[in-house]
Amino acid sequence: MAKQSPLKVAFGAIFFMSICFFLYNFEAIGTTSTTSRSKHIESLDTSTTSSSTSLPTSTKPKPTNVKSKKPAAASKTNKPSAPTIDPKNLDVEQIEADFPMGYKNPRTWFQPLPAPNERNLLQILTAEQRELLPSLASQAQLSQKQLSKINTFYGINREGGWQDHIESLDDDGLAPLTKWAQKYVYDHQHPASCEGKTFYILEEKTPWYGLGAAVRVIFRELELAISVGRILVLDPKNPPGGHLMSNDCGEYRGRNASLECVLEDITSCAAYATPENSVREIPPNTVPGGNKFVPPLPAVALTMYMKETGLALSGAFLRYWWHAQMYAYVFRPNPQTLARMVEMRMNKTLHTAVDTNVRDKDGKAKLHTVPFPLPPSTLSMHIRHGDKAIEGRLISTRDYIVTAERFILRNPITYRKRAFVTTEDPGAIEEIKKTTGINPVGTAYSNPNWYWSYSNIPRFDGSPFQNLRLSVNRTDAMIMHIMQLWMAVECDAFVGNRNSNWNKLIDSIRCTLMDKCRAPYLDAGYSADWLHFP
Structure with missing residues (x-):
């Protein structure tokens, strides 16, 4: 064998020792990282106490000079870092929500902000500044143009028939x-x-x-x-x-x-x-x-x-x-029907609003009358239950509310947690009256809790005929339902399920007999249930 030069031998030895040193440190770093990662997983894995909190035997890290603590056994005294929620028990809306599985932002700034103290702030303002407030506050009401359109929609102060009303609407807000x-x-x-x-x-x-x-x-x-x-x-x-x-x-x-x-x-x-x-x-x-x-x-x-x-x-x-x-x-109400609809719409005892933001001394939500027209940024929510289960999937009242909340969360400047609800299901009305909100985390909603409005009409969670039979005069009951549809079209956003003919009616009328086709329509149901229905 040829004799190697001393220089080559020295370089070879240095190279071999470098490789050994690199492999040793790589293993140590990987072991430490795996151990740390295991601890982190143990602190988060609170969805079940029966799962093992350590790594499988085949992937356990090799011993090192650093002593690692054994995972603490699950006990009632240990506080989990996240709520114990099994994802299998969550519906699609919860899993896709902005705060899935009870996630809470640990940062100090993620705290609910207090509402402004109006009384204290008024004392700070100058007299000139306070004089501006009434005119600024009045901008929250409908404009005269918007009010005029809703009036003629009901036949109030209308000149001519339905064709004249349609011609008076803005093309940009109508269907093509x-x-x-x-x-x-x-x-x-x-x-x-x-x-x-x-x-x-x-x-x-x-x-x-x-x-x-x-x-x-x-x-x-x-x-x-x-x-x-x-x-x-x-x-x-x-x-x-x-x-x-x-x-x-x-x-x-x-x-x-x-x-x-x-x-x-x-x-x-x-x-x-x-x-x-x-x-x-x-x-x-x-x-x-x-x-x-x-x-x-x-x-x-x-x-x-x-x-x-x-x-x-x-x-x-x-x-x-x-x-x-x-x-x-x-679906164009005749003049006699419009006149009766106006009587019903203006009847303050026929409609009720529930403000879940304000409670009386007994803890009950405060009741209000419903103004004409409905305030700007009100959502229409038609909850179709009853006999719809015979031909399609029923959407729960909660899912309608979730659909609305997720939309308002993404559009907090323009829309409010205020809705006018129509339904044949008395249980849905009782549920909304008790619902302040679905999302448990404070968000950028303009009002923390829901403000609900609805009409006080007989309801039965069944077929349209069963609902009509609740009234002595079926024609008057029919006009009442048409009036509720007109109230829905007063709104500025729409939550429904197009698998329902009544929801299709709302969607169609807002785009043809009113110029609200650019207003959002949020379908709480499934497109596959209605998309190609003849």
Whole structure:
């Protein structure tokens, strides 16, 4: 073997010793880190006391010169660093919430801030500054323009009919092409002359449906009539929706009970329909263009509109948009209904507000009257329970509230914990009255606890018919429910579940008969339950 030079031997020895030293320190650092990490895991793992708090045998660190303390056994006296919560017991909203599993920020600044002391602050202000306060406070009220729109929505001080009201609304707050679409349907059903027209006579097909579903049936048939060029007429002998009204509701007009007792006449040409110029069925496969849901002209019009925005049009959006237009045309209260709705709306004994921020000496929430209109930043919350369980998943009252709170938490400057609640479930009303909030952590809400409003009407957690039977006069009860829908549209944000026809009505009316389509709509349910429903 060739003799190695002393210099190479020295370098080799130094290199070998460096490698050994590096490996030794790497192992020591890893062992210390693992031990520290094990201790940290032990302090956080409080979701169960049956799990082992030490590392598995195969991954235990090797002994070092530093003595490590053994993990302390779980005991009742040890305070956990986080609440004991099993994630399996939490629902989706809790897991996804901003404070999951009871997380608390340990920083000193994460403390609830005290409310300002108005009395003390007023003493600091100058007289000139105090003079500014009334005008600044008045900005919390609705503007005259907003108040005027809500008045005409109820028919108060309105000049003309529904078409005039729609024309007075701001285009930016309406669904696309609403003014044109409403005029298009109205002109089809109210031509300048009824002579020579053909008709589609619609009789009652679904006597078990409630109001929202009955309206949906009518506009589905109206879509077919428009597509084939016929005017829709309600059968005078067996009109749709008569089962929802009192039997005598049409007597003053010499007609049978129908939805036209409370809604505008669907056409001005009903007297011209005869057996010779009418049909009683329109097969969907006879509709031109193959789209039984949207007539050709509106379909092309919205397609071109979307092209101008640089976006493609989906079939789901086309149908939802057109259905909103149909809801708006069919669901227009007539002048007599509007007058009765105003009487009910202004009746202070018919509505109650519960302020859970203020308690009396017995600990009960303070009650208030409900103003007209509802204050700005009020949320509409329609909780659909009852017989909806037959055809879909019910959303708990709590989940509706969670949906609202998560939205307000992300928009604390604009929205408040104030809601107007509609529901057929008396249990939901009792639950909200006791609910100050769901999120246990103090946040940037403008008011700490909820301020609830609702109407004092008979309720039964069942079908629409069971609710109508609670009133002596079914027509008046129906008007009461329509009035509640109008109150919902007074609001500035909307919480609901589009799997419900009534929630679809709220969503549609706010975008067509009022210009609140840019206001947030928060669906507490599941899109898969309603997205492609015909």
